[in-house]
Amino acid sequence: MMRLSIIIPTLNEATTIAETLAQLQPLRQQHEVIVIDGGSTDNTRTLAEPFCDKLLYADQGRANQMNAGAEQAKGDVYLFLHSDSQVPENMDQLIEQHMSAGQRHWGRFNVRLSGHHPLFRLIETLMNLRSCITGVATGDQGIFISSKTFKQLKGYQVIPLMEDIDISKRLLQSHGRPACIKTCLITSSRRWEQHGVLKTILLMWRLRLAYFLGVHPNSLSKHYSNH
Numbered sequence: 001m002m003r004l005s006i007i008i009p010t011l012n013e014a015t016t017i018a019e020t021l022a023q024l025q026p027l028r029q030q031h032e033v034i035v036i037d038g039g040s041t042d043n044t045r046t047l048a049e050p051f052c053d054k055l056l057y058a059d060q061g062r063a064n065q066m067n068a069g070a071e072q073a074k075g076d077v078y079l080f081l082h083s084d085s086q087v088p089e090n091m092d093q094l095i096e097q098h099m100s101a102g103q104r105h106w107g108r109f110n111v112r113l114s115g116h117h118p119l120f121r122l123i124e125t126l127m128n129l130r131s132c133i134t135g136v137a138t139g140d141q142g143i144f145i146s147s148k149t150f151k152q153l154k155g156y157q158v159i160p161l162m163e164d165i166d167i168s169k170r171l172l173q174s175h176g177r178p179a180c181i182k183t184c185l186i187t188s189s190r191r192w193e194q195h196g197v198l199k200t201i202l203l204m205w206r207l208r209l210a211y212f213l214g215v216h217p218n219s220l221s222k223h224y225s226n227h
Helices: 017-022 025-029 044-051 062-072 091-101 118-134 147-153 163-175 190-195 197-212 217-226
Strands: 004-010 032-037 054-057 077-080 106-113 144-146 179-187
Touching (some): 004 017, 004 062, 032 044, 032 062, 044 054, 091 106, 091 179
Parallel strands (some): 004 032, 032 054, 106 179
Antiparallel strands (some): 077 144, 106 144
């Protein structure tokens, strides 16, 4: 049977990490959970340690942290999960079914945002539709990749932003389209709620357009941080 390595990068996620890891505990009978902390100054590491198989430390940066987790992973498939996501109960079975049925090398879930604002239903619908059409996935959708394929690609490019878009494009070129699992993974809508729904949408559109036009992720990261 397929074994999953669930790889979770963290940085000051004390408010969410316990809930995220709690839902994964039944999966640890067959799979492994790896948390990679990027230098939290709250009690993220203390909360995470009893509920993961490996607690690692790496230089800050989601791409760098996920690569560090993959280096220590033993699974057949790596699932890269945000620290504020809630996965479907039969997540491992869904991944195995979709990867074996279509002989896929990678994939992602549909996403549902946790908030109740009517605009969130539109946002998540457009995110899932765009991903199905383009074959490009985002970290919010829980990207999973076979360990062999991930190693062939030499992991995530260590850039401060758009690392999920970059690896999606490389996967498309080398290994074809992703398995698109319609079952939803729930991700936190706190980013939109804290900074304003419309403001956040416009910011993400601007960043993606700039990246498409060739602006380096270092410049995009500075713009993202300023907002």
